[in-house]
Amino acid sequence: MFTHTHNNDSHTTADEVIRCEKLTKRYADGDILAVDRLDLSVYHGEIFGLLGPNGAGKTTTVGMLTTLVIPTGGKAVVASIDVVAQPALVKQVIGVVAQTNNLDRSLTVWENLYYHGRFFGMNAKEARAAADESLVRFRLAERAKADVMAISGGMAKRLMVARALLHHPSVLFLDEPTAGLDPQARIALWEILEKLHAEGQTILLTTHYMEEADSLCDRLAIMDHGRILAMDTPKNLKESVAADTIVTVSASGDLDALARLLQERVEGATKSQRLDTTIQLHVKGATGVLPRVVTVAEQGGYNITDLSIAEPTLETVFINLTGKELRD
Numbered sequence: 136m137f138t139h140t141h142n143n144d145s146h147t148t149a150d151e152v153i154r155c156e157k158l159t160k161r162y163a164d165g166d167i168l169a170v171d172r173l174d175l176s177v178y179h180g181e182i183f184g185l186l187g188p189n190g191a192g193k194t195t196t197v198g199m200l201t202t203l204v205i206p207t208g209g210k211a212v213v214a215s216i217d218v219v220a221q222p223a224l225v226k227q228v229i230g231v232v233a234q235t236n237n238l239d240r241s242l243t244v245w246e247n248l249y250y251h252g253r254f255f256g257m258n259a260k261e262a263r264a265a266a267d268e269s270l271v272r273f274r275l276a277e278r279a280k281a282d283v284m285a286i287s288g289g290m291a292k293r294l295m296v297a298r299a300l301l302h303h304p305s306v307l308f309l310d311e312p313t314a315g316l317d318p319q320a321r322i323a324l325w326e327i328l329e330k331l332h333a334e335g336q337t338i339l340l341t342t343h344y345m346e347e348a349d350s351l352c353d354r355l356a357i358m359d360h361g362r363i364l365a366m367d368t369p370k371n372l373k374e375s376v377a378a379d380t381i382v383t384v385s386a387s388g389d390l391d392a393l394a395r396l397l398q399e400r401v402e403g404a405t406k407s408q409r410l411d412t413t414i415q416l417h418v419k420g421a422t423g424v425l426p427r428v429v430t431v432a433e434q435g436g437y438n439i440t441d442l443s444i445a446e447p448t449l450e451t452v453f454i455n456l457t458g459k460e461l462r463d
């Protein structure tokens with residue numbers, strides 16, 4: 136649907152489901168700039184990711200897009216509706232899966248869905264049918280009558296996704312969907328999100344797991360300190376690193392000097408970076424890199440304690456942009 140508002144600056148294009156323009160949030164009387172002039176668009180059918188470390192501003196961004204946090208600057212439009220001007224309307228067309236378990240503890244699994252349907256305007260029969268169908272779809276039917284405090288973390292997350300989708304939102308928001316889940320529950324949730332994606336559901340998720348962003352997202356924005364540092368497909372972001380091999384070196388001694396030495400002496404080295412306790416060496420188009428690294432280090436009098444080799448990841452991209460690791 137093509138729509139535009141009276142203001143020329145805020146038009147949304149046909150398949151733009153989310154649009155932020157200089158979206159900003161300051162907390163604590165302006166002392167904390169949590170989100171700093173964010174510009175981004177999410178298109179129909181995309182899984183879009185906000186990837187960033189603790190405190191990057193991911194939850195605040197989702198909060199503003201889902202009307203829980205009031206922006207202090209800029210604007211945001213979701214499904215052609217201005218989030219500040221018409222928050223109640225926006226709530227009708229979004230589904231939100233919060234980072235923490237916010238299921239209603241006084242209700243059973245089934246009742247959490249049923250009353251959500253009623254709250255969104257379904258009559259009793261419609262809500263019953265929607266809840267029944269949703270439980271089957273999300274493999275929760277066996278626990279329909281269970282207390283929500285009695286189900287596993289993975290199930291609770293699935294129930295939160297089921298609930299968020301019950302009223303067929305234009306866009307599904309998930310804040311750190313797999314934080315705290317065990318690996319098996321994480322994979323199960325990834326499968327659910329991939330299935331929703333295949334069905335054309337627009338999804339915006341936040342994560343600080345680069346593997347999650349890499350495997351799920353069509354496009355992502357790398358965030359730090361409230362700002363977007365890069366935004367593209369995972370593939371393009373990784374290709375933006377001018378290297379095909381990343382060597383991580385742990386050694387004793389002066390790591391800054393070793394980093395310089397490796398960059399000078401290892402064939403194909405394009406860059407070296409000293410992190411907290413390791414060195415990352417970027418290498419392009421060279422073979423036999425590891426023996427060369429060992430030789431150069433030994434000749435320089437260094438004792439290598441650990442050495443590994445990998446292709447560039449989103450972590451590499453993050454380190455390139457910020458000089459620090461994504462995980463702390």
Ligand SMILES: Nc1ncnc2c1ncn2[C@@H]1O[C@H](COP(=O)(O)OP(=O)(O)OP(=O)(O)O)[C@@H](O)[C@H]1O
Nearest residue numbers: 162163167169188189190191192193194195196343
């Ligand atoms: N209600 C609040 N009042 C004051 N400051 C806040 C509030 N909520 C968040 N902040 C601050 O805003 C910044 C961004 O926080 P936010 O929770 O959006 O980051 P995040 O990327 O979601 O981090 P995390 O990975 O820890 O969930 C941080 O500096 C945080 O301390």
Ligand SMILES: [Mg+2]
Nearest residue numbers: 193194195234
């Ligand atoms: Mg958060």
